[in-house]
Amino acid sequence: MGLTSYVIDFARGNADFVLQAAATAAACGASVYFALRRWSPRVLWWALTAACTIGILAxxxxxxGGYAQSGASCVVHGIDLEFFMASDMPGxxxxxxxxxxxxxxxxxxPSLAIVCGAALSxxxxxxxxxxxxxxxxxxxxDWLMNTLGAVLGAALARLYCTRIEPRRNRSMPARHR
Structure with a gap:
């Protein structure tokens, strides 16, 4: 089973979760963008970080809809092939x-972004x-996969900051930077 079919199977089996997560993120992100679009980009990114946090907590x-547990407990897994193939890992x-x-x-x-993601998880x-x-x-x-998601997000942002943004700034006239 390829990664694409695995993700599609996950989305089909967890449609309510995927839709709720997407709707929450879109609503929070759009609200923050329209409220703060005249502010500096850094303020906007902090506000979007807060919106992401609220969406994740929600x-x-x-x-x-499941059962209520009788006491505090936590399942600790070893890392093996079954660990990575669990149905909720991509989500x-x-x-x-x-x-x-x-x-x-x-x-x-990047370090602060990863630590914040791991701590929130x-x-x-x-x-x-x-x-x-x-x-x-x-x-x-869940903690490990959430942290991996934060690492991937920070890596994508780092790629943007080091590769894409400098090229865009070089091609813009000085008055538009």
Missing amino acids: VTLRPA NVVLFVPLGLSAMLASRS ALIEAAQAVLTGIGRECDSS
Whole structure:
């Protein structure tokens, strides 16, 4: 099974999650953009980082239709082939890419963007372990895949800052920079 078919199968099996995440991110991002479009780009990136954080919290801490756990617990997985083939792994990665990207463009620090993504994911997993009434399960693989998403987002932003933005600035007349 190729990556493309795997992602398509994931989207089909988790259509409600994918639609909710996309709608939340789009609504938050559009609202922030229209509210702050006259401000400096760095302020806009920080605001988009906050919007991504709110969207992530809304998706990951909403009550699940499942069972309520009887006590705080967390599942810790080893890393093997089955770990990477779990049905929710692509969603966990994709969920944190916009956060890593916007945090890197706001701070201009890939390290800060990655640490923020990893810390937010750790806080979410801790909340899922402690808030047993929401029917969510703390899982070490979620933290790892969320952090990977933040790394990918920061890498994309770094690529933009080092390769694309300098070329664009060289081709623009000085009065438009």
